[in-house]
Amino acid sequence: MLTGIDYFVVISYLIGMLLLGLYFRKFVHSSTDFFLGGRMLPFWAIGMSIVVSDIGAIDFVGIAGQSYRYGISVGNFDWIGSVPAMLLAAFIFIPCFWKSRLYTIPEYLGRRYNDGVRTIASLTWIVFFAFDLGIIFWASAVLLKSLMGWPHWVSIIATATVVGLYTFCGGLTAVIMTDVVQMIIMFVGGGAVVFLGFFKVGGWSGLVEKISAMGPAYQDHFNLILPVDTKTPFPWTGILFGLTFVMANAYMIGNQAIVQRCFSAKNEWHAKASMIFAAFLKMLIPILVLFPGLIAIVLHPQLEDGDQALPTLISTLLPPGLGGLMFAAFLAGLMSSIDSVLNSTATLWTKDIYEKFIRKGASDKHYLMVGRVATIVLLTIGVITSPVSDLFPGIYVAVQTFLSFFQGPIFSILLLGIFWRRTTQWGGLAGLVGGMMSSGLMYWFKESLFTIEDPFLYVSWWSFVAGFSITIVVSLFTRSHPVSRLYGLVYRLKQPQAEGTA
Amino acid sequence: MDEQNELADKGRTENRMGQINRALGLFICFFSAVVLVSIFLTETFVGKMTNLVAGLIFAVIGIIMVVKSKAKS
Numbered sequence: 001m002l003t004g005i006d007y008f009v010v011i012s013y014l015i016g017m018l019l020l021g022l023y024f025r026k027f028v029h030s031s032t033d034f035f036l037g038g039r040m041l042p043f044w045a046i047g048m049s050i051v052v053s054d055i056g057a058i059d060f061v062g063i064a065g066q067s068y069r070y071g072i073s074v075g076n077f078d079w080i081g082s083v084p085a086m087l088l089a090a091f092i093f094i095p096c097f098w099k100s101r102l103y104t105i106p107e108y109l110g111r112r113y114n115d116g117v118r119t120i121a122s123l124t125w126i127v128f129f130a131f132d133l134g135i136i137f138w139a140s141a142v143l144l145k146s147l148m149g150w151p152h153w154v155s156i157i158a159t160a161t162v163v164g165l166y167t168f169c170g171g172l173t174a175v176i177m178t179d180v181v182q183m184i185i186m187f188v189g190g191g192a193v194v195f196l197g198f199f200k201v202g203g204w205s206g207l208v209e210k211i212s213a214m215g216p217a218y219q220d221h222f223n224l225i226l227p228v229d230t231k232t233p234f235p236w237t238g239i240l241f242g243l244t245f246v247m248a249n250a251y252m253i254g255n256q257a258i259v260q261r262c263f264s265a266k267n268e269w270h271a272k273a274s275m276i277f278a279a280f281l282k283m284l285i286p287i288l289v290l291f292p293g294l295i296a297i298v299l300h301p302q303l304e305d306g307d308q309a310l311p312t313l314i315s316t317l318l319p320p321g322l323g324g325l326m327f328a329a330f331l332a333g334l335m336s337s338i339d340s341v342l343n344s345t346a347t348l349w350t351k352d353i354y355e356k357f358i359r360k361g362a363s364d365k366h367y368l369m370v371g372r373v374a375t376i377v378l379l380t381i382g383v384i385t386s387p388v389s390d391l392f393p394g395i396y397v398a399v400q401t402f403l404s405f406f407q408g409p410i411f412s413i414l415l416l417g418i419f420w421r422r423t424t425q426w427g428g429l430a431g432l433v434g435g436m437m438s439s440g441l442m443y444w445f446k447e448s449l450f451t452i453e454d455p456f457l458y459v460s461w462w463s464f465v466a467g468f469s470i471t472i473v474v475s476l477f478t479r480s481h482p483v484s485r486l487y488g489l490v491y492r493l494k495q496p497q498a499e500g501t502a
Numbered sequence: 503m504d505e506q507n508e509l510a511d512k513g514r515t516e517n518r519m520g521q522i523n524r525a526l527g528l529f530i531c532f533f534s535a536v537v538l539v540s541i542f543l544t545e546t547f548v549g550k551m552t553n554l555v556a557g558l559i560f561a562v563i564g565i566i567m568v569v570k571s572k573a574k575s
Contacts, residue, residue, distance in 0.1 A: 005540045012536070016529055023525055027518060040515040177522055181529060184563055188556050199548060266515060319549030321540025322556050325533060 006324025013328035014162060017178055017335070021166030024174035031367040034171035035103055035347045037264040041176060046261045046270070047277030049179035051285070052186070052333060053257055053340040054082075054278075060186070060289055060330060061139055062399075065306035067293025071221030073234040075286040076243060083279045085248035090275035092491060093253045094262050096418060098271045100488055102263060103351045105256050105414075112417040112489045113428035115356070120432055122352035124406045125256055129345040133338060133382025135399055138390060140334040143311050143327075156386055159335060164379045167339040168372050172264055175339045182333050183281075189318070189326030190288035193310075196317045197295035210298045221294065235452065242457030246464040247403065250411035257344040338382070346374040404456035405443075408464030409435025416471050421483070421490050427475030435467025520571045527567030534560035 028034050055063075055078070066074040102108055106125070110118025137156045144155035166174060201207045211218050220226055225236045252258060252275075265271035289310075296309035299316070303309060314326050350371045359366070413431050416423045442449060442459045450458055487495040538557035544550045 003543070005536070005543055009533070009536055009540075013533070016532070020525060020529060024522070027522075038518075040518065042519065173522070177526060181526055184530065184560070185533070188559050192552050192556055196548065196552060319540070319544040319546070319553050321537045321543065322553050325537060325556075 003320045003324070005320045006327065009321060009324030010328040010331070013325065014331070017181075018162055018166050020178055020181075021170040021174040024170035024177065027173050028169070028171045028368075030364050031350070031371060033173070034368050034371050035343070035350070036260070037172040037176060039264055040266045041173070041264045041270070043265065043270040043273035043277055045176050045180050046265055046274035047281065048183040049176040049261050049340075050258055050274065050278035051281045052179040052183045052336050053261070054251075054282070055285055055289070055333075060190070060333065061143060061307050061310050063289040064293040064296070064310035065308075067290045068296050068303070068306035068309040070234065071218070072224055072286075072290050072294070073220070073226050073239075075224065075290045076234065076239045078282055078285045078289070080239070081243040081248045082252065082282045084244065085252040086275050086279035086282065088249060089252045089259075090272045090279070093414075093418065094259070094271050094275055095268055096488070096491060097259065098263065098265070098268050103260075104348050105254055105259055106348065106352050108489070109410075109413065109417070109428070110352075112423075112486070113413070114425040117413065117425070117428050117432055118352055119356075120429075121410055122348045124410070124436070126345055126348050126353075128402055128406070129257070129341045129348075130378060130381045131385055131388065131402055132399060133341055133378060134385035134388055135402075136334055136337045136341070137382055137386040139307075140331065141386070142305075142307055143330060143334065152387075156383055159331075159338070160379050160383050163335045163338045163342075164376060166335070167342045168375050171371075172260070172343055175336070175343050176261060176264065178339075179336050182329055182336050185325060185329035186333060187284075187288065189314075189322060189329055190292075192322055193313055193317055193326070194288060194291045194295075197292060197299070197313060200317065201295055201298045207294055207298060211294065214297070214301070218297070221297070229451065234457070238452075238455070238457030238461070241461040242404075242459070246408050246411060246460045247400070247457065249415075250407035250460075250464075251403070254407065254410050254414050256348055257340045260344050260347060338379075342375050342378055345378050346371040349374045400456045401454065404460040404463070405439045406436050406463075408439070408460045408462075409433075409467035412464050412467035413471055416468065416475075417489070418491050420475075421486060421493060422475055422480055423471060424475040424478040424480045426478040427471040427473075430474040431467040431471030434470040435463045438466035439463040520573075523567045523571035527564045527569075527571060530560050530564035530567065532564075534558075534564055 027038065030038075032038060063074055063077070097105075097108060100108065100111070104122065106118045106122035109121050137159060138152075140159045141150075141152040141155040144150045145152060150158075166178075198204065198207070201210060208222060211221055220230065225239070226234050228235045228237050262271045262274055265274055292310050292313050293306070296303065296313055300309070300312050303312065311327075311330075314323055314330070317323075318326055350367055354370050355362075355367060409432050412435060413423075413428045416431070417428060439459050442455070442462060446455055449455070452458075483493070486493055534557050537553050537560060541550050541553045541557070544553055
């Protein structure tokens with residue numbers, strides 16, 4: 001358990017983060033400041049923020065838990081499942097989005113296809129983020145119960161109160177800049193956990209030797225690639241097709257919470273560089289998240305829940321002071337995930353739904369107020385829905401299962417929209433709806449279709465294939481937008497310069 | 503005129519980033535101090551060394567941010 005100095009660090013850290021969030025209020029004068037940080041942020045801060053928002057504490061806790069249960073195969077999510085997609089985003093998609101001066105990804109879909117596609121995509125993300133919030137709240141409760149013995153509901157309400165204030169005031173600037181602090185502390189603290197863990201188990205060879213001696217249940221723990229018939233959720237086919245081809249790209253290119261950060265860059269160079277810098281940092285993540293899970297198998301083999309592996313290691317391995325700071329950073333990492341989701345959802349709601357359908361042409365101050373009110377409403381929904389995640393065996397699987405419902409279809413229409421000029425608005429609409437329906441059907445018949453327990457990787461792949469095929473077929477039979485409407489929305493389709501201009 | 507506006511915008515952005523860097527740098531320095539002080543409350547040698555290294559890393563990062571912020575503003 002935590003010592004006196006650790007409690008001091010945790011409380012100071014939380015108060016400090018709150019004060020920082022409040023301090024950043026002075027930079028929020030318009031809706032652009034609130035939703036996009038005034039479009040003035042540098043690449044290094046955005047890059048760090050992308051990594052923290054992506055991994056956050058939910059992944060630190062969740063991936064360490066999966067590593068405790070299934071071994072290093074979960075590391076695929078941060079290497080092959082992220083880096084290639086981030087580079088693709090940096091060089092192809094981000095420049096195109098950035099030049100269009102977008103606020104949201106559905107806004108791109110609306111311009112490329114029609115308002116129906118924009119609204120469906122936006123509402124889907126809003127619903128997902130609302131449930132995701134609940135999952136993150138539950139993760140924070142697991143962490144707090146493990147370390148401080150607080151009941152779940154006390155933890156959830158305490159977290160919601162602090163994060164609500166902080167996001168309401170500071171907007172995206174506060175979200176990104178507090179992420180910078182969190183990333184620095186998470187890397188230093190995570191590095192210390194790994195170093196001390198290895199010291200205790202006798203280094204890498206000691207770790208391998210001890211886990212291998214624990215019996216056949218652990219025979220696959222050091223295999224990065226698992227066979228098709230594995231009982232884990234990570235067969236190689238799912239990793240390659242579902243994760244690498246679909247989920248990773250969909251997440252890094254089509255996820256509002258990630259891409260919105262790049263929209264806040266001060267110019268196109270910074271927008272691209274932020275994603276490349278984030279890809280570099282992402283390559284280091286598996287070292288910080290996988291090894292603690294494996295070390296916990298040796299040091300704490302009797303844990304009831306794998307998600308308790310990392311919190312248990314923090315409380316038993318780290319010295320006083322750093323232990324408290326690491327715990328506070330994880331807690332704040334959860335808060336960072338919450339405020340990222342809150343800010344992105346408020347942006348989606350305000351720009352894609354409210355401004356489009358409820359009140360057009362209102363003042364900028366009005367939309368700023370709507371964004372802030374949306375933040376509070378979403379926070380309340382997240383608190384109420386948080387117990388749902390307890391129905392799933394691991395927090396990480398719960399998030400991936402939610403995502404697999406719609407990420408494949410959204411990515412398929414983004415991909416075709418940007419690379420194939422012939423894609424039509426009706427093709428995009430049919431592909432999106434048809435792909436999402438195929439996901440629902442696959443989960444409905446999952447017992448007879450799949451042999452593994454959590455087939456989210458396969459569902460992602462096949463729903464992508466369904467969305468992609470339907471979009472192509474319908475596009476071939478319907479009329480596309482005139483070329484003049486597609487300038488800036490399709491890759492390498494540039495408006496011809498008028499005669500006499502340079 | 504456009505050039506003047508652009509320069510003014512650039513100046514405002516630099517100034518804002520300077521203020522942000524200073525706030526973050528001071529915040530990180532504060533935690534560096536806490537981690538360094540907690541060396542005296544740590545019993546094991548490995549624990550003391552871990553806190554020392556971590557505290558120094560935080561201190562270096564925090565000081566760099568504060569110094570950079572002064573250069574910008």
